[in-house]
Amino acid sequence: MLKKLCFAFAALLWAGAATAQETEIDTRWYIAPSIGFSFADSDVGPGGSLSIGRSLNEYFGIELEGSYTKLDVSDIQSKYDYSRPTFGINALLYLLPQDASVRPYLIGGANYHFVEFLDEKLNGPGVSAGAGVLFPLNSHWSFKLQGRYNLDFIKEKGIVPDDTYYLWDVGLGVAYKFGAFPADDDGDGVPNSLDKCPDTPRGVAVYSDGCPVDLDGDGVPDYLDKCPNTPKGSPVGADGCPLDTDSDGDGVPDINDRCPGTPAGVKVGPDGCPLDSDGDGVPDYLDKCPQTAPGQAVDAEGCPIQDSDGDGVPDHLDKCPNTPRGQKVGPDGCPLDSDGDGVPDDIDQCPNTPPGLKVLPDGCAPVGDCRKPRPGEPVDARGCALDRRFVLRGVKFEFDSDRLLPESKVILKEVAETLNAYPQIKVDVEGHTDSIGTDAYNLGLSERRSIAVQQFLSTNGVTKGRLRPVGYGESNPIDTNETEAGRENNRRVEFKVTEG
Incomplete structure (x- = not known):
């Protein structure tokens, strides 16, 4: 029965919507709660209902309703x-x-009810008929007064002597309608039923038919018209x-x-764009190198981009156009x-040397610096190598000899300046070799090389007593x-700092 009622409700909604589609009828949904009382013979009790519905045209409406009634039948058994x-x-x-200030109406309906009576549960269909009055207060709220006669049927009589019985109900409530009326979906002030342009953007001025204003009559509405006159x-x-x-x-x-x-006076092609004779993407009027070869990368002025050091x-x-290949550089091209x-970052063993300290070729100051540890080296709480031992990077010798190469002497002169900036320190000058040759030969070669470095530094202002040459041969490889x-x-x- 409930399914049949729902199908009937849907069919009525569809039929009413088709009727009201082209007319300005208030078909908004409403919800209407009410309270009241019901009576049958001498039995009386409270009741309430909740309805949800809408008008399908100006004189006909449809609604779904749920209600509850409880009667005092103390003449039969206990109350309620x-x-x-x-x-x-x-x-x-x-x-x-x-639009009437008071709207009387007739109401008729079909329902399905469930009855609990003397510990028995009964159910069945029913019909009702009655009348009511709506008292509209504004476009949303109305008072509602309604009375009905209900005739119920039951499937099995049980203790009930008849399979039909009647019930009167009277209720007072309110009804609330959702949304605005008359409907104006695009908000231009023209109701949908009169609006010939129902999708006008918000805020656009319109004529009485809801279409955007077009003062010069060129077919382009003013809000889109870049030439309104x-x-x-x-x-x-x-x-x-x-x-x-x-x-x-x-x-x-x-x-x-x-x-x-395009700026005034600039030569253009058939498409109205500035000419670009060499096709480098920079128009001729801005191109300072208008004959660039095809495919050549250019800068904003149209001139070829050269990067000699890659x-x-x-x-x-x-600013450093001869940077070695692979060297990391900054925006100015310098390491x-x-x-x-x-000392460039990629070879700097002390990348955070405090400002002003003189450093050795590996980027470390002999005193007051933090050297990155080699694998397995002990470190202090800051993660710095405890051993103050520094590689004189770039100091090389002739093959199988203790004679310094010319470029090594340039580096050692800078080392001498660094040592003279720290007159309080003493260092061991340590020589190391690879594993090619015998241990004894390599030990002797490393000693001679360390002595050669000591002598060169002493001739460049470093006190000879501060430098102790030591040879280790191949015994301490780092690679x-x-x-x-x-x-x-x-x-x-x-260099290994021993004092200072």
Whole structure:
């Protein structure tokens, strides 16, 4: 039965919506709670209902209703032992139009009820008929007064002597309608039923038919019209401007101009864009190198970009144009040197040297610096190597000899300046070799090389007594001896600070 009621309700909604579609009828949904009382013979009790519905046209409406009644049947048994929940569908016939100040109506419906009576549960269909009055207060709220006669049927009589019985109910309530009326979906002030342009954007001025204002009558509404005063009859484009307009004066009408903002006097092609004779993407009027070869990368001025050292910084911006390949550089093309000690970051063993300290070739100051530890070296609480031992990077000798190479002497002169900046320290000058040759030969070679470094430094102002030459041969490698690159790293001179 409930399914049949729902199908009937849906069919009535569809039929009413079709009827009201082209008319300005208030078909908003409403919800209407009410309370009252019910009676049958001498039995009386409270009741309440909740309805949800809408008008389908000016005089006809439909609603779904749920209600509950409880009667005092103390003449039969204990008080309030008769209850009646009900679910149904109602049709309403309004006797006055929707703008009347008072709207009487007739109501009829079909329902399905559930009755609990003397510990028995009964159920069955029912019908009702009655009348009511609506007292509209505003566009949303109304008072509602209603009375009905209900005739119920039951499937099995049980203790009830008849399979039909009646019930009167009277209720007082309110009804609330959702949404605005009359409906105006685009909010332009013109009801949907009169609006010929129902999708006008919010805030756009419209005529009485709901369509956007077009003062020059060119077919482009004012809110889209970039030329709102076009003479009558002039053909216009989608922006409302005459098709023969040439806003930038380059001789190409706007309708064909792909570059409508070209500066005055600039030569353009058929598409209205500035000429670019060499095709480098920089128009001729800005191109300082107008004959660039095809495919050549250019800068903003149209000139070829050169990067001689391949560090990613063009030559005209590169302050260090001969940076070795693979060297990390900053925006100026110079090697990155975060602590400003003159040693690039990628070879700096003390990348955070305090400002002002003189450093050795590995980027470390002999005193007051933090050297990155080598694998396995002990460190202090800051993670700095405890051993103050520094590699004199770049100090090399002739093959199988203790004679310094010319470039090594340049480096050692800078080392001498650094040592003279720390007159309180003493150092061991340590010589190391790779594993090629016998242990004894390598030990002797490393001693001679350390003595050669000591002598060169002493001739450049470092007190000889501060330098103790020591040879270690191949006993302390810092890299593998299986590759040439590893052996070269092992052939080195180190300083170890012993005092100061």
